[in-house]
Amino acid sequence: MAKPALMPLEEALERLLSQASPLPAETVALDAALGRVLAAPVVARRTTPGRDVSAMDGYGVRAAEATLGAVLKVAGESAAGRPYAGTLRPGEAVRLFTGAVVPDGADAVVIQEDTAREGSAVRIDEAATAGRHIRKAGGDFREGETVLPSGHRLRARDLALVAACDLAEVSVHRRPRLGLLSTGDELVRPGRGAQAHQVILSNIYAVGGVARLAGAEVADLGILPDRMDDTRAGIRAAREAGLDVLVTSGGASVGDHDLVAPALTAEGAALAVHKIALRPGKPLMFGRFSGGAHAAETHVLGLPGNPVSAYVCALLFLRPLLRRMQGEAGVDGLELVPAELAVDVKANDHRMDFMRAQIVGRRAGVPLVAPMPVQDSSMLSLLSRADALLVRRPQAPAAKAGEPCEILPLED
Numbered sequence: 001m002a003k004p005a006l007m008p009l010e011e012a013l014e015r016l017l018s019q020a021s022p023l024p025a026e027t028v029a030l031d032a033a034l035g036r037v038l039a040a041p042v043v044a045r046r047t048t049p050g051r052d053v054s055a056m057d058g059y060g061v062r063a064a065e066a067t068l069g070a071v072l073k074v075a076g077e078s079a080a081g082r083p084y085a086g087t088l089r090p091g092e093a094v095r096l097f098t099g100a101v102v103p104d105g106a107d108a109v110v111i112q113e114d115t116a117r118e119g120s121a122v123r124i125d126e127a128a129t130a131g132r133h134i135r136k137a138g139g140d141f142r143e144g145e146t147v148l149p150s151g152h153r154l155r156a157r158d159l160a161l162v163a164a165c166d167l168a169e170v171s172v173h174r175r176p177r178l179g180l181l182s183t184g185d186e187l188v189r190p191g192r193g194a195q196a197h198q199v200i201l202s203n204i205y206a207v208g209g210v211a212r213l214a215g216a217e218v219a220d221l222g223i224l225p226d227r228m229d230d231t232r233a234g235i236r237a238a239r240e241a242g243l244d245v246l247v248t249s250g251g252a253s254v255g256d257h258d259l260v261a262p263a264l265t266a267e268g269a270a271l272a273v274h275k276i277a278l279r280p281g282k283p284l285m286f287g288r289f290s291g292g293a294h295a296a297e298t299h300v301l302g303l304p305g306n307p308v309s310a311y312v313c314a315l316l317f318l319r320p321l322l323r324r325m326q327g328e329a330g331v332d333g334l335e336l337v338p339a340e341l342a343v344d345v346k347a348n349d350h351r352m353d354f355m356r357a358q359i360v361g362r363r364a365g366v367p368l369v370a371p372m373p374v375q376d377s378s379m380l381s382l383l384s385r386a387d388a389l390l391v392r393r394p395q396a397p398a399a400k401a402g403e404p405c406e407i408l409p410l411e412d
């Protein structure tokens with residue numbers, strides 16, 4: 001019997017992302033909003049600056065009067081938050097500090113270094129230019145202006161902008177609630193002195209970390225033994241937890257102990273995809289639980305157990321899924337960066353390959369990339385030392401050093 005063809009990565013990704021819709025909105029205080037995705041545009045509640053203000057310490061003057069050598073009477077002072085009450089009259093200057101309102105009647109600022117104070121007067125040593133050193137009212141943004149669009153992920157500097165708009169909270173999409181189920185009789189938690197034939201549970205840290213950095217709330221749902229009844233019971237318990245996403249690790253392949261796909265199906269999941277033309281990560285599966293006793297829809301992603309495969313699949317599939325679920329704009333799946341091969345590479349087979357690689361230099365800003373000599377999907381030491389994944393398309397011919405290539409930079 002002919003083997004069924006493996007699904008191309010792009011097709012699988014498109015299927016997964018097309019299933020994902022944004023979670024409902026909630027309002028959060030600004031100091032809890034870093035990394036959250038806006039569910040509504042941010043509209044300024046004030047105009048900033050609210051008045052014309054000085055960009056420098058110096059004197060507010062009428063430009064036409066403040067010619068070289070002019071001596072003007074210092075009528076008063078305007079500091080940030082304490083404006084000068086009057087209007088500048090002919091022959092007058094007002095002492096100004098950075099951020100202070102420029103008084104009515106003044107149309108230029110002469111910086112302190114270009115003046116000489118003579119008691120209650122000031123001598124102008126550099127002729128003023130109208131408009132010079134004045135920040136116009138509304139020059140930054142105006143009341144009613146949209147400063148950030150819906151779907152934008154809030155960065156540190158965006159929070160400052162929102163605050164400056166006189167807003168203390170924002171409307172963002174709820175974080176996806178994600179549960180991680182690990183499978184395997186051999187797994188032991190770190191720090192407990194596991195025996196040589198046992199394997200330390202490590203996938204939850206890489207996969208959970210990718211998920212947290214993508215905005216999810218992550219719960220460790222424990223380790224399941226390789227038995228059908230236990231696997232089904234674990235999946236059932238995970239369903240009770242009201243998750244948006246259930247991620248399993250291990251038991252995804254074809255061995256006698258690989259029970260995850262049949263257990264998920266038996267518990268009512270509709271698996272859209274199982275097995276992808278991908279290396280590492282061939283046995284990846286995903287689908288959904290919907291309806292039934294549980295009103296909420298839960299996405300399910302079954303990751304391969306090999307640690308590198310689990311991590312790469314988390315980057316390729318879980319991260320964009322979580323970002324889509326938070327309503328983030330512009331999430332189209334693969335986000336590859338152009339690079340250049342630093343060494344020759346062999347022809348590829350039918351699986352799209354994501355090779356652990358190092359950036360060994362740059363030419364005109366473009367990273368020069370060399371795949372690591374060993375590409376074993378169990379080896380975390382090599383993964384940790386990698387800077388990027390070098391992407392080799394299915395059936396890509398051999399390529400020489402100096403040829404262009406694509407990489408997925410590893411940032412977490």
Ligand SMILES: Nc1nc2c(c(=O)[nH]1)N[C@H]1C(S)=C(S)[C@@H](COP(=O)(O)OP(=O)(O)OC[C@H]3O[C@@H](n4cnc5c(N)ncnc54)[C@H](O)[C@@H]3O)O[C@H]1N2
Pocket residue numbers: 182183184186187199200201202203204249250251252253254255258280281282283303304305306307309377
């Ligand atoms: N006959 C075939 N064998 C395999 C195939 C295949 O197509 N035909 N695919 C291989 C590929 S590719 C992968 S990837 C693995 C994935 O298999 P599973 O998802 O079933 O993973 P396990 O067998 O459960 O575990 C594999 C390996 O990873 C270790 N592991 C599992 N979970 C964790 C964890 N949470 N933390 C750390 N390490 C973990 C586990 O101990 C095993 O050593 O299948 C190939 N086989």
Ligand code: MOO
Pocket residue numbers: 278279280281282283304306309377378
């Ligand atoms: O596809 Mo598996 O993920 O190579 O080890």
